[in-house]
Amino acid sequence: MSDLMAKDGRFDRRALVAQLLQDRGDALVVGGLGASTWDLAAADLDERNVYLWGGMGLACSIGLGLALAQPKRRVLVFTGDGEMMMGIGSLAAIAAAAPDNLAILVLDNQAFGETGRQTGLSAGPTDIARMAEGAGLVETMTLGTAGDLPALKELLYERSGPVLAVAKIALTDDPLVLPTNNGAAMAARFRAALGLES
């Protein structure tokens, strides 16, 4: 596994996601459109992952529906800063519904990495964790160093949700690891993994 911290002092997204999924237990994981979904595929090609190739801005709303439907399982949403900002209002609905099993990790490289690395809004004065706090999420954190990893794992897996963490990640050229783009097959496999008829 590559180092958790990239050279510029920010997290390496692939290493971070892989470490977080090492002991996932029976957690269900939603990957936001683009690089977050590729990270998920690179770390752990599991039938209990939702891989999004579209629907920008909806990862957290999908997580909400899933968390309410599966209250006994942990539901994790891994998504990017642009995807999160597009659906930022969904945090209010999530706070109001208050599923205690929902945790969100924003992989924040402060850029639209998939479309040419145009500067994102979180590069400026916008603080996603504070927006989440204002929306009413139970707990939020912004990661600084590798030393925060145990606290992040505890937040994502153990703390009463809904919670959100922001990890500032480096802009990296990662090998493309693509999960299936067959959404119908993915959905059917996901439901089958939960014992639901497809």
Next chain:
Amino acid sequence: MSVYDWPRDVHAAFRSKAVRQIGTVPDAGLTRLLDLCHADDAMSVMTLTREDEGIGLVTGAWLGGERAALAMQSSGVGNVINALSLPAVLKIPCLMLVTMRGQWGEANGWQVPMGRATPEVLEAMGVTVYSVDHAEDVGEAVSAAADMAFHGGIATAVLIGQRVIGAKAFKTKGEGR
């Protein structure tokens, strides 16, 4: 304006089709239905900031084994266009209930463009649309749309015409009643 209690029929349809989650950006025409759903312990009503969140909600609910629906005003259909890619690509159910504006007796011209485009926009995204203009037919249409969605794995929408709901009143000086 109809006095027939169509929201009661829709609530009963939601119950009989085991709809557990209802996402909504409210509309005047949805008030009684949402009150009935709020009062029902078998249902959770989620107020959203934008209607497209509801497509995400419905998708997540289905993946997790629950049935859900999205209730919104016709203007909200404009907010869900790209999100409708999800049920189309995943081939999963997406049940929508739309109260229409911009139709019969609409006094706010700003509602008219989206109201006129609503069925066309939904159909362009692959949604099967039932338009209902009689209060007595709404419940049955919702049951039929639910069966098509939940058994056929497709997106369906019931559009409740403004003639059923009644036009919003904007009284000005000199207008009686």
